[in-house]
Amino acid sequence: xxxxxxxxxxxxxxxxxxxxxxxxxxxxxxxxxxxxxxxxxxxxxxxxxxxxxxxxxxxxxxxxxxxxxxxxxxxxxx
Amino acid sequence: xxxxxxxxxxxxxxxxxxxxxxxxxxxxxxxxxxxxxxxxxxxxxxxxxxxxxxxxxxxxxxxxxxxxxxxxxxxxxxxxxxxxxxxxxxxxxxxxxxxxxxxxxxxxxxxxxxxxxxxxxxxxxxxxxxxxxxxxxxxxxxxxxxxx
Numbered sequence: 001x002x003x004x005x006x007x008x009x010x011x012x013x014x015x016x017x018x019x020x021x022x023x024x025x026x027x028x029x030x031x032x033x034x035x036x037x038x039x040x041x042x043x044x045x046x047x048x049x050x051x052x053x054x055x056x057x058x059x060x061x062x063x064x065x066x067x068x069x070x071x072x073x074x075x076x077x078x
Numbered sequence: 079x080x081x082x083x084x085x086x087x088x089x090x091x092x093x094x095x096x097x098x099x100x101x102x103x104x105x106x107x108x109x110x111x112x113x114x115x116x117x118x119x120x121x122x123x124x125x126x127x128x129x130x131x132x133x134x135x136x137x138x139x140x141x142x143x144x145x146x147x148x149x150x151x152x153x154x155x156x157x158x159x160x161x162x163x164x165x166x167x168x169x170x171x172x173x174x175x176x177x178x179x180x181x182x183x184x185x186x187x188x189x190x191x192x193x194x195x196x197x198x199x200x201x202x203x204x205x206x207x208x209x210x211x212x213x214x215x216x217x218x219x220x221x222x223x224x225x226x
Binding site: 005008009012076 | 128130132133195196197198199200201202211212213214215
């Protein structure tokens with residue numbers, strides 16, 4: 001399994017800070033989520049971090065077993 | 079001990095950290111410390127800061143290294159709370175030690191502007207028993223642009 005991590009308001013929307021998902025292309029993973037959550041995760045202001053490294057955008061994400069993908073909405077600062 | 083960066087999940091006394099930090103830099107000319115606290119009033123009951131461990135602390139450490147590289151410092155300390163805080167509790171403490179005051183003032187100001195707008199923290203506040211997420215503020219980005 002792979003793990004999705006939801007930060008900030010996305011955790012409220014997801015109903016939990018984390019969710020286990022079947023590995024595979026991100027498009028397939030998102031398609032299996034509730035629609036309103038998937039739409040929020042696809043917001044262009046939401047950054048992605050795969051296994052602790054920020055994605056710079058563009059390239060397709062394919063989750064492998066044990067991967068952790070975090071969804072990072074705009075920060076509200078310290 | 080040029081860099082001391084910590085995430086703290088319990089209330090802290092800034093003075094208990096600033097004292098040892100200062101003593102670790104004999105020969106310094108000045109220390110500039112900023113402490114941010116949870117603002118009271120306006121019905122605020124509590125503030126919660128969440129973070130993402132794989133990014134937040136490494137990001138703060140990178141910020142400290144940038145401050146060291148940019149200003150003529152002997153050392154910099156950045157402490158940041160996570161979790162639930164009450165009005166009047168410290169959230170953040172930045173302390174810069176330098177041989178001359180200007181570098182200490184500027185490095186602390188620089189670190190604070192970047193912590194406020196460019197660090198991996200998400201904040202929500204409780205009023206009347208209801209939690210509300212805090213959106214990014216335009217002013218924070220204007221503050222950040224001062225250092226471009």
